[in-house]
Amino acid sequence: MKHIAILGSTGSIGTQTLDVLAHSPELYKVEGLAGGHNLPLLLEQIKQFKPKKVSVATKSLADELKLHVSAQTSVFYGDEGLMEIAAGTDADYVVTALVGSQGLRPTLAAIEAGKDIGLANKETLVSAGHLVTELVKKRGVKLLPIDSEHSAIFQCLNGESIQDINKIILTASGGSFRDRTREQLKGVTVEQALQHPNWSMGAKITIDSATMVNKGLEVIEAHWLFGLPYSQIEVLIHPESIIHSCVEFVDNSIIAQLGNPDMRVPIQYALTYPQRLSTPSKPLNLAQIGKLNFREMDYVRFPCLQMAFDSGRAGGTATTVYNAANEVAVARFLKGAIDFLQIEWTIDSVLNQHEVVASPNLEEIMAADTWARAAAEK
Numbered sequence: 001m002k003h004i005a006i007l008g009s010t011g012s013i014g015t016q017t018l019d020v021l022a023h024s025p026e027l028y029k030v031e032g033l034a035g036g037h038n039l040p041l042l043l044e045q046i047k048q049f050k051p052k053k054v055s056v057a058t059k060s061l062a063d064e065l066k067l068h069v070s071a072q073t074s075v076f077y078g079d080e081g082l083m084e085i086a087a088g089t090d091a092d093y094v095v096t097a098l099v100g101s102q103g104l105r106p107t108l109a110a111i112e113a114g115k116d117i118g119l120a121n122k123e124t125l126v127s128a129g130h131l132v133t134e135l136v137k138k139r140g141v142k143l144l145p146i147d148s149e150h151s152a153i154f155q156c157l158n159g160e161s162i163q164d165i166n167k168i169i170l171t172a173s174g175g176s177f178r179d180r181t182r183e184q185l186k187g188v189t190v191e192q193a194l195q196h197p198n199w200s201m202g203a204k205i206t207i208d209s210a211t212m213v214n215k216g217l218e219v220i221e222a223h224w225l226f227g228l229p230y231s232q233i234e235v236l237i238h239p240e241s242i243i244h245s246c247v248e249f250v251d252n253s254i255i256a257q258l259g260n261p262d263m264r265v266p267i268q269y270a271l272t273y274p275q276r277l278s279t280p281s282k283p284l285n286l287a288q289i290g291k292l293n294f295r296e297m298d299y300v301r302f303p304c305l306q307m308a309f310d311s312g313r314a315g316g317t318a319t320t321v322y323n324a325a326n327e328v329a330v331a332r333f334l335k336g337a338i339d340f341l342q343i344e345w346t347i348d349s350v351l352n353q354h355e356v357v358a359s360p361n362l363e364e365i366m367a368a369d370t371w372a373r374a375a376a377e378k
């Protein structure tokens with residue numbers, strides 16, 4: 001039996017993780033759940049999974065939650081609450097499904113406490129990939145990818161040697177505005193941007209898909225997860241999101257992982273690896289799909305992806321700043337305060353003002369993150 005804690009249990013990844021756990025209840029015990037503001041959903045989860053510790057975003061939410069839970073469940077809140085669910089429960093495995101770089105400190109705390117990690121929160125690796133991967137090595141824990149592309153690559157690399165890789169190919173759906181020109185991006189609405197063609201996800205990542213920042217974050221995530229240089233990471237537009245990513249080897253063989261777009265498959269694989277078990281997903285019917293399409297990535301149409309490669313190559317705090325500026329810009333766009341194209345303009349402008357710190361420690365990462373947020377707000 002695996003003992004699990006989930007950071008971000010009330011979100012898209014969090015709820016799908018709980019679906020996976022409920023599908024095989026004999027395999028899992030939920031020890032801790034951290035939600036944010038969605039109290040009714042967290043209460044349902046507490047009733048069903050009976051965790052010993054839970055956390056919410058604020059003290060007032062925690063006070064309200066305490067009125068509804070039994071004495072068997074301890075209630076925490078805020079940053080300390082996230083740290084408690086990450087590192088202070090009897091879980092041996094933590095699923096990181098918070099959104100944004102706020103996931104960094106709790107993830108480091110969970111690794112330090114010796115927990116294996118199922119990583120959905122890609123911003124953590126983008127913000128401080130070197131700190132996370134060094135600590136994983138030092139503590140001897142597992143860091144298992146949940147992100148669909150990275151799970152695909154992880155599966156394609158099973159039994160293969162890193163030296164035999166020519167390149168990894170991350171597939172990108174193109175997001176909600178894939179078929180629009182840059183001219184046609186002027187004046188697009190939040191509602192339009194939130195219509196992802198293939199996946200149902202949280203708001204922030206759905207906007208990131210539309211700007212191609214999501215693929216940028218995933219390029220940096222792949223660099224850290226698989227230890228590959230940026231020259232061996234490629235992005236290919238694949239509108240159907242059926243091939244979740246692939247690896248080309250030195251003999252020119254390409255191995256790909258396919259499946260319907262359903263995150264419960266990579267979530268479960270990260271939980272049960274190296275075992276495969278049945279999932280609550282539908283099988284892929286290739287005959288029904290008929291054909292799959294591919295297009296070369298257009299870096300002029302999607303400049304945020306070029307910025308991610310450039311930040312990744314610059315290293316140090318550059319990717320921290322890329323991520324933090326994007327988080328601020330997306331939050332502003334979602335509130336209707338800026339236009340869609342101002343997201344890329346904001347990231348570019350903040351990156352241009354930044355003086356990169358090489359090999360930053362955690363304090364320098366947090367300082368760069370704070371600085372980038374202030375610069376982006378300005």
Ligand SMILES: NC(=O)C1=CN([C@@H]2O[C@H](COP(=O)(O)OP(=O)(O)OC[C@H]3O[C@@H](n4cnc5c(N)ncnc54)[C@H](OP(=O)(O)O)[C@@H]3O)[C@@H](O)[C@H]2O)C=CC1
Nearest residue numbers: 008010011012013035036037038097098120121122201202
């Ligand atoms: N959704 C997907 O299919 C995929 C997501 N990912 C990555 O996984 C991560 C999660 O994405 P997703 O599930 O879509 O995001 P959601 O927005 O759906 O969920 C985010 C979770 O974080 C919680 N949260 C937000 N702010 C706070 C806070 N201040 N304190 C405590 N909890 C907080 C939310 O709580 P509440 O809702 O209660 O406020 C919610 O549980 C992201 O890094 C994303 O890039 C990667 C691949 C696929």
Ligand SMILES: CC(=O)[C@@H](O)[C@H](O)COP(=O)(O)O
Nearest residue numbers: 147148172173174175209214
């Ligand atoms: C489900 C998942 O892993 C997302 O990151 C997804 O890949 C987004 O799709 P695109 O970024 O390819 O539009």
Ligand SMILES: [Mn+2]
Nearest residue numbers: 147148149218
């Ligand atoms: Mn992905």
